[in-house]
Amino acid sequence: xxxxxxxxxxxxxxxxxxxxxxxxxxxxxxxxxxxxxxxxxxxxxxxxxxxxxxxxxxxxxxxxxxxxxxxxxxxxxxxxxxxxxxxxxxxxxxxxxxxxxxxxxxxxxxxxxxxxxxxxxxxxxxxxxxxxxxxxxxxxxxxxxxxxxxxxxxxxxxxxxxxxxxxxxxxxxxxxxxxxxxxxxxxxxxxxxxxxxxxxxxxxxxx
Numbered sequence: 001x002x003x004x005x006x007x008x009x010x011x012x013x014x015x016x017x018x019x020x021x022x023x024x025x026x027x028x029x030x031x032x033x034x035x036x037x038x039x040x041x042x043x044x045x046x047x048x049x050x051x052x053x054x055x056x057x058x059x060x061x062x063x064x065x066x067x068x069x070x071x072x073x074x075x076x077x078x079x080x081x082x083x084x085x086x087x088x089x090x091x092x093x094x095x096x097x098x099x100x101x102x103x104x105x106x107x108x109x110x111x112x113x114x115x116x117x118x119x120x121x122x123x124x125x126x127x128x129x130x131x132x133x134x135x136x137x138x139x140x141x142x143x144x145x146x147x148x149x150x151x152x153x154x155x156x157x158x159x160x161x162x163x164x165x166x167x168x169x170x171x172x173x174x175x176x177x178x179x180x181x182x183x184x185x186x187x188x189x190x191x192x193x194x195x196x197x198x199x200x201x202x203x204x205x206x207x
Contacts, residue, residue: 003177008185016182020175027167033100034160041153048150051143058139062132069125078126089141096149103152106145 006012070078094107 003181004174008182013182016175016179020179023167023171023175030160030164034164037153037157037160041157044150044153047146051139051146055139055143058136062136065129065132069129072125103149105149
């Protein structure tokens with residue numbers, strides 16, 4: 001890594017020392033942030049895995065319930081019932097505060113499904129199917145919200161890692177090398193000035 005092409009003066013030395021101190025402090029802070037983000041990401045990924053397992057279990061019961069309902073009421077009647085049994089869903093943008101950042105996610109509300117048939121013509125299979133798919137919809141919506149957070153956390157981890165790498169491999173080494181160069185140049189200048197002054201004193205003493 002090369003140094004900066006600047007004049008070896010005391011004022012530049014002070015500037016580069018200040019810049020180096022800021023870069024090293026920033027590096028420490030970004031490292032801490034990266035570790036916190038990774039912990040939050042791992043925790044969020046575990047939440048995703050739990051929801052995915054819950055989703056798989058619900059699918060195993062929901063679709064067999066649908067098949068039983070189709071066998072009892074028939075496909076045509078089931079189709080009519082389904083068109084009149086769509087639940088209302090509200091989706092809103094939600095902000096979660098994680099690792100010192102505001103991350104956008106999804107907040108949802110799902111209304112209760114009411115099946116439009118008379119009690120005398122009700123079927124337990126219909127009730128069970130509605131219950132199963134209502135729960136399935138809730139899990140899917142919650143999973144989408146958690147996955148959104150996981151995706152944004154992963155993006156922040158990558159962004160923070162790039163900044164850490166830039167400081168570690170470019171900014172800090174360049175500043176250190178520049179500082180060393182200026183310090184060495186100033187020391188050499190001081191030695192030359194010292195020897196020059198001694199030489200002048202000797203010459204003055206001989207006169």
